[in-house]
Amino acid sequence: MAKEIETVCVTTGPAEVGDYVALNIGPIHPAMHGTLRVITRTDGETIISAEPEIGYLHRGVEKLGENLTYRQFLPLTDRLNYCSAICNNVAYELAVEKALGIEVPEKAQLLRIIMMELARIADHQVLVGILGVDLGALTPFFYLIIQREEIYEIFEWHHGARLTNSMGTIGGVEAELPDRFHEKWPKMRDSIRKANDETDRLLTHNRIWMDRTIGVNAFCADDALNWGFTGPMLRACGVKRDLRKDEPYLMYDKFDFEVPTGKHGDVFDRYMIRMLEMEESIKIIDQAYAMYQDMPDDAPLMKKVPKIIKPPEGQIYHAIESPNGELGFFIKSDGTDKPYRIKIRPPCYMVYQAFGELVQGEMISDLIACLSSINVIAGELDR
Amino acid sequence: MPRRPVVKKEYTLGERVYLVEITKGLGLTWKHFVFNIKASFRKGPHTVPTCWQYPEDRREIAPIFRGAHMLMLNEKGQELCVGCGMCAKACPAKCITVKRGKRQEGEEDKYAGKTYCSTFEIDMLRCIFCGNCESACPKGALVLGPGYELAEYDMESCIYNKERLLANYNEAKAEGKLKPPQKPVPVDAPPAPKKKPAAKKGAGASAQKAKAPPKAEGKKGEDDAAKGKTEEKPAE
Amino acid sequence: MADWQIDLIKVVFIWVWALLIAVVMTWVERRASAMMQDRLGPNRAGPFGLFQPLADGIKLFTKEDIIPEKARKILFVLGPPLFALPAFSAYAVVPFGDKIVLGGKEIILQVSDVNIGFLYVLALGAIGVYGMVIGGWASNSKYSILGGLRATAQLISYEVPMGLALLTIVLLYGTFSLREMVLLQQGTFLGFLPNWGIFKQPLGFIIFLVAAYAEANRVPFDLPECESELVTGYHTEYGSMRLGLYLFGEYVNLGTLAAITVSLFFGGWALPYVDMSKFLGPVAYGIASFTVFFLKQAFFLFLFVWVRWTVPRFRYDQLMGLGWKALIPLGLVNLFVTALLVQLTI
Numbered sequence: 001m002a003k004e005i006e007t008v009c010v011t012t013g014p015a016e017v018g019d020y021v022a023l024n025i026g027p028i029h030p031a032m033h034g035t036l037r038v039i040t041r042t043d044g045e046t047i048i049s050a051e052p053e054i055g056y057l058h059r060g061v062e063k064l065g066e067n068l069t070y071r072q073f074l075p076l077t078d079r080l081n082y083c084s085a086i087c088n089n090v091a092y093e094l095a096v097e098k099a100l101g102i103e104v105p106e107k108a109q110l111l112r113i114i115m116m117e118l119a120r121i122a123d124h125q126v127l128v129g130i131l132g133v134d135l136g137a138l139t140p141f142f143y144l145i146i147q148r149e150e151i152y153e154i155f156e157w158h159h160g161a162r163l164t165n166s167m168g169t170i171g172g173v174e175a176e177l178p179d180r181f182h183e184k185w186p187k188m189r190d191s192i193r194k195a196n197d198e199t200d201r202l203l204t205h206n207r208i209w210m211d212r213t214i215g216v217n218a219f220c221a222d223d224a225l226n227w228g229f230t231g232p233m234l235r236a237c238g239v240k241r242d243l244r245k246d247e248p249y250l251m252y253d254k255f256d257f258e259v260p261t262g263k264h265g266d267v268f269d270r271y272m273i274r275m276l277e278m279e280e281s282i283k284i285i286d287q288a289y290a291m292y293q294d295m296p297d298d299a300p301l302m303k304k305v306p307k308i309i310k311p312p313e314g315q316i317y318h319a320i321e322s323p324n325g326e327l328g329f330f331i332k333s334d335g336t337d338k339p340y341r342i343k344i345r346p347p348c349y350m351v352y353q354a355f356g357e358l359v360q361g362e363m364i365s366d367l368i369a370c371l372s373s374i375n376v377i378a379g380e381l382d383r
Numbered sequence: 384m385p386r387r388p389v390v391k392k393e394y395t396l397g398e399r400v401y402l403v404e405i406t407k408g409l410g411l412t413w414k415h416f417v418f419n420i421k422a423s424f425r426k427g428p429h430t431v432p433t434c435w436q437y438p439e440d441r442r443e444i445a446p447i448f449r450g451a452h453m454l455m456l457n458e459k460g461q462e463l464c465v466g467c468g469m470c471a472k473a474c475p476a477k478c479i480t481v482k483r484g485k486r487q488e489g490e491e492d493k494y495a496g497k498t499y500c501s502t503f504e505i506d507m508l509r510c511i512f513c514g515n516c517e518s519a520c521p522k523g524a525l526v527l528g529p530g531y532e533l534a535e536y537d538m539e540s541c542i543y544n545k546e547r548l549l550a551n552y553n554e555a556k557a558e559g560k561l562k563p564p565q566k567p568v569p570v571d572a573p574p575a576p577k578k579k580p581a582a583k584k585g586a587g588a589s590a591q592k593a594k595a596p597p598k599a600e601g602k603k604g605e606d607d608a609a610k611g612k613t614e615e616k617p618a619e
Numbered sequence: 620m621a622d623w624q625i626d627l628i629k630v631v632f633i634w635v636w637a638l639l640i641a642v643v644m645t646w647v648e649r650r651a652s653a654m655m656q657d658r659l660g661p662n663r664a665g666p667f668g669l670f671q672p673l674a675d676g677i678k679l680f681t682k683e684d685i686i687p688e689k690a691r692k693i694l695f696v697l698g699p700p701l702f703a704l705p706a707f708s709a710y711a712v713v714p715f716g717d718k719i720v721l722g723g724k725e726i727i728l729q730v731s732d733v734n735i736g737f738l739y740v741l742a743l744g745a746i747g748v749y750g751m752v753i754g755g756w757a758s759n760s761k762y763s764i765l766g767g768l769r770a771t772a773q774l775i776s777y778e779v780p781m782g783l784a785l786l787t788i789v790l791l792y793g794t795f796s797l798r799e800m801v802l803l804q805q806g807t808f809l810g811f812l813p814n815w816g817i818f819k820q821p822l823g824f825i826i827f828l829v830a831a832y833a834e835a836n837r838v839p840f841d842l843p844e845c846e847s848e849l850v851t852g853y854h855t856e857y858g859s860m861r862l863g864l865y866l867f868g869e870y871v872n873l874g875t876l877a878a879i880t881v882s883l884f885f886g887g888w889a890l891p892y893v894d895m896s897k898f899l900g901p902v903a904y905g906i907a908s909f910t911v912f913f914l915k916q917a918f919f920l921f922l923f924v925w926v927r928w929t930v931p932r933f934r935y936d937q938l939m940g941l942g943w944k945a946l947i948p949l950g951l952v953n954l955f956v957t958a959l960l961v962q963l964t965i
Contacts, residue, residue, distance in 0.1 A: 023761050031847040045765070045935050072475035075513030105571045134847040136838055136932025139412060142656035146433045153445075160449035160527070166513045174518075174568055175447070201411055206404045207394065208839055208930055211937050215390035223386060264388045300571030357385040364765070365934045368848050402825070408929040412655040416925075419654040434659045 020048045023364070027056045031134050031368045034378025038355070038367065045363045052355040057378040065342035070096050070170060070309040073342065078164035080327075080346065081380040084123035085165045086115045086155070087322040094249060095318040095329035096170045097303075099311035105300040108172040109250045110292040114181075115158065115167055116320075117281040117288070121192060122148045123323035124274040124281075127375045128199060131271060134372040135212050140199040147195045150188050154181050170309055172302030177292065185289065189282055196278055204272070213268035217358050217370040224265060227357075228350035231325020232273045233374055237265035243321035255287050267366075270373040277323075308337050324348050324375050346380040444529050446563055449512045451530030452505050452543065453551035455523060457495055462549075463524035466500035473519035478509035496522070503545040507533060528552070529560040629730050633710045641870035642672045644920060648870075651921065652928045679863035687759060687856050694757035699861045702750025703868030705743040709875040712736035714798045715912050716888050717896070719905025728888075728909060729798055736797040737789065740879055741782060744834055747872065748774040751843055754865070755853035766852025769935060770843035773833055776942035777840075781830035783950030784823040787957040788816055788883055797879075801887030805894075813891035816884035822953045824884045826946050831876045833942070836869065838927040842935055877919035881912060888912040 026037035035056035041048040061080070065073045077092045078085040090112050097104060104112075125148045129141035152162040157178035159167045168174060203209045219229075221237040234241050242259040244252040260276035262269025311333040319328030325347030334340040351374045358374070359367045397403045419431050435442055444450070455463050466483030484501030486494050493499075516525050528551055535541050543551075555561050646661075646669060653660025662668040686695055716728030733739055748770055755767020789795060792803045800816075808814040817824045833840040844852040854865045881887060888908035889895075895911075896904050933941065 021761065030850060068475050072473065072515065075475050075511055075515065078513075132931065136841070136845075136847070137930060138652075139656050139928050142658060146657055149433070156448060157445040160445060160447040160514065161512065164511065164513070169518070172568070172570075176566075176568075178445075180445075198411060202408045202929065203931065205398050206408060206930060207398050207401045208405075208933055208937075210392070210394065210398060212931060212934055214392055218388045218390050220386050220388055264390045266388075266390060298569050300569040302568055302570045304570050360385050361387075363934060363936065365845075365848050365932075405926070405930055409925060412925065412929045415657060416651065416655045419657060423654070423659070431654075431657060431659050433657050436659070 025364075025367065031371065033130070033371065033376055034381075036352075036371070036376060036378055036381070038371075040359075040364070040367065042364065045365070047359050047362055047364065047367060050356045050359045050367065052352055054352065054382055057382040059383065061383040062342050062344060065339055067338065069337050070311070070339065073339070074169070075164065075166045078166055079379050080344065080383065081123070081322065081324060081348075081377045082163060083126045083375075083377060084116075084119035084323045085163065086119040086167045087123075087320065087327065089165060089167045090116055090250075091318070091320045091322065091327045092329050093168055093170050094320065095316060095331050096309065096311065098318045099314070099316045099331055099333055100170070100305065100309065101312075102171065102303050102305065104172045104303050106251065107292065107295045107299040108168070108301045108303075110288045110295070111173045111177060111301070112168065113250055113252070113255075113288045114177065114285050114292065115155070117285045118151050118154060119165075120281045120323045121278050122151045123375075124278050125192075125195075127323075127372070128271060128274055131267075131369070131372040132199070132203060134368050135209065137203060137209070140202050143195045143198050147188075147192045150184065150191065154178065154184065154188075157181070169302075171305035172300075174301070176301065185285075189286070192278070192282065196275060200275065204275075210268065212365070212369060213271060213373075214266060215264065216267045216366045217265075217362060217373070219265035219354075219358060221265065223354075223357075227354040229325070229354070230350065231321065231323070231347050232270055232277065233265070233325060233347075233351050235260065236262035236269035236273050238263050243319060243326055247319075249318070249320055251288075251291075252284075254291075255284050257284050267369050267373040310335060310337050319345065322347060324377070324380070325351070344380075344383055346383065348374065348376045348381050352376050352381055444531070444560070446529075446560070447565075448529050448531070449514045449517075449527040451507070451528055451533055451551055452510075452516070452548055453526055453528040453530075453555055454500075454503060454545065454548040455526055455552055456549070459492070459495075461493060461495040462499055463495050463522045464500045464503065465496035465498045465522055465524070466503075467498075467521065469519045469521060470516035470525050473515040475513060475515060476509045476511050478506040479516060480504040480506075500545065503548060505543045505548065507541045507543055508538065526562060528555045528562075529558075530555070625724075625726055626730070629726075629728075630711075633713075633715070633730055634707065636715070637707055637710050637871050637874055640874040640916075640920070641867050642676075644870040644873060644924075645672045645675065645866070647921070648924050648927075651924050655925070655928045676863065679860050682859040684859040684861065689759045690856065691757040691759065694753050695856075696861075698750050698754030698757060699857065699864035699868070700750075701753060702747055703864045703871065705746040705750075706868045706871040706875055709740050709743045710871075710878070712739050712797055713875070713878040714801050714882055714887055715878065716905055716909035718908075720901035725901075726905075727798070728905060732796060732798045735795045737785065737795045737800075740797075740875070741778070741785070744781075745774070745778055747868070750865075750868070751853045754857065755843075758853075758856035760856050762849045762851075762855045763853050766843045766845065766849045766855070769845070769849075770836070770853055772935075773836075773840065773842055773938060773942075776939060777830045777833035777946075780826050780942060780946035780950045781834065783947065783954050784820075784827035784830065785883070787820055787823045787950075787954050790954070790957050790961050791816070791819060797882050801882050801889070804886040805889055807892070813886060815886045815891070820884070820953075820957070822949065823957070826950050826953065827884070828880065829941075829946060831880065832923070832926070833938075835872050835876055835923065837873070837923055839930045839933050840938060841927075841932060842938060845932065873920060873923050874916070877916045877923070878912075880919050881915040885915050887915075 020041040020043050023040045023042050024037070025040060026032040027035040037053040037056060038050050039053060040050045059079070061076050064076060068076070074089060074092060077088040080088045125144040129144040132138070132140040155165055155167070156162045157180040158175055159165060219237055221239050224234050224237040225239065229237070230241065238261055240259050240261050243249070245259055257280045260273050260280070262273055311331070313333055313335040315330065315332040317328055317330045319326045326345065327347055328345035330343035330345065331339050332341040355370070359370050362370070422431050457463055466481055468481045468483070471479040471481050480502065481500050482502040483498050486497050486499055512527065514527055517527050530551055649671065650660040650668065660668065661671040664670040664674045686692055711730040712733055714729040714732070718725050718727050720726070751770040752767040755763040755770065758764070788800065792800045794800060794803070804814050804816060806814045808818055812818045836843050849855070854862055857865060888911050890911055895907050899907055
């Protein structure tokens, strides 16, 4: 792991929680993504302490997994990070495939990569859009969400669902790239870039936006590592860590893409990293699509797997780089058709536990900006 | 207090005075405004390119859309479902109830198989539209159809019984929204260790259950893994 | 007609006009924002969705009127009208046209030409904030009180630069009456520019416009409401027509501010370079002058909408910083320079 810590860190005064006003933000609040709750102590507008509370969307997904077969658990993974359900699907499929000791055919891998990167773009678009909405700029959200709609259309034509995709199965992918993708991708690529560019023009150099984001919730890289940050949050702090590069899965080692990093870990860096990653994702899709087209038409899309999946006894952990960071599935198998234990490592959980520290000493407005920028998805957080 | 990196704000002069960038932004929104105003003078309901005027103007639904379930009939109008209950087993939400009935004399033109489902209920309040039932069905009898307007006034109506599911099929057929026949997905199967009997019964839509026809198996050893084999789904 | 009857008609006219602007503005806001965001906006109720504000009004009227149990009831009830009324009252001094001759009588198109019209507008703007603060405080909710506090701080801070910008105008024209200011803006300046306030006071205009946005609680200065942070700020606990009054008052406020901007900086009812009174009949001239005024006002109303859907929101401390560290010094410098120039030229 490349550690590039250049920034100077200073401690700013001791923390004191006295008789400050307790302001309860959430679980029902326009800016709370899902049902999150933060109990803050405020001195005027300044936050003295913030205590995140989780569990409002707890559905017991992990426990449910113990009572469902391996195939049945797949649709439940959609409901983790619903902004990029495909990444969850693929992460789970890869974990089970690892337990079974199989590797899916190359064409299926490419297909998964294309779909995952599309999902990553969709996820980042939502995040950037919502960040704008929470900071008062509603317009970029619509420009981005319209592009997400196009991506969802491709999902729909590939596997029949837009949001809760349940893409593929254990052992491969059920369908080839849809015609829609072949028709639309060249145009879509441009329109995604155009929407990003418009967002960039509306926000990035606008001083109001810069004031609201630069230096807000800045976080030190070593703190971020200690808290277990992954993904864009960690990269924003200046640590070049991307599972696609560092521990390649699928065929990510064959692609040429950059891992953008920030410097201060502030909201602006997080925003910029997401904007840049969308561009990188487009690059990856282009490369994967070219490789995909070189594949013969009858190249296999699936590996033969038994109808009832019974991984051998043992435990495995497999993680992928989801849009939010490291999304890992730990599966302990006792040799039956149901997992003995499934543990999900959601990326935003690790970030959200540092939330109190992230927002301490900032203002209420910054709390909202911070919450949007770390992309906490309650479905993933509470599971 | 947490440690914070020291951030230096380096603004250019253009950024420092708010108005330059705001004016640029205003230009951008103005462009959109003019474009959409022009577009909204177009005839027809679908004026602004990205908006659908919902009840009158509808999106095109993908042919493989996973919407409301339907129980399929074959060309002769016979019910395909044999009441095996595979769908109920595969369902992660446990929302399907199937009871099997024996086909009586004189019911041959009604049911395709020797058995049929005497009751078939799907609790749409529990259903998560994952499509597992569809891929589990060995007969291709249960299919997630194009219907997506599923709101009801009471909970009882959300439990789709057999009539409702058949009606869904008829509706989709009348509108020509039935799924086109799916191309079977090529499966990279390892060379079969022992010869299996040729698949007589129809395989489901999902290809992991599609059994390899025997003629493919001979060649399998020669082909490398990357090339693989296309499998024919045995016709019904 | 007796004078009082004419005055009554004028008052009713102004009242209806202010109401109409507010009603249509809610529609314009939604449709224009939709068009800027590649959406459609409300288009079902009536042609182009024009009756949507009516439908909203009916909805708000028929909703249950909830007063929170722990609210200070009298103040809670007092809040919304206290916010909306000053906004309406400010229209009284707006010169919305030159004059019209009806029945042989020359009628000035202004409810009352008070010679301190200008201070009256400023004073009423300051009263409006009480509506917000009282509403926020009486709701007995933390979000509301934060919104109310923000409103107070913001409005007090931005009254100052606004006042400074307006003072330069007063220095320039040497009068407090809005009508006289408009009359002084006829003709040309430097030979080719219209003799408008904006060309004589560009800096003053920018300061005034920014302060006007802050006064009207519009994005980027909508901190008292601040949907994503304070739920909806000072009117979080309000419902039914009380909420409606707040929303309505905001748009009436916009109308007033746009009208003041036009009168002070854009020559009021007069067209540049053209003197309409020369070739139009007395009645037609009155109507034409009102139309010109209205069109100018409409442009500024649209600008309010346009800016709202383009820029993000300030943070509380940055807003204060802009007000105290940028606008007030700028306003002072501008005032000083203007005073110097006025002193030298006269």
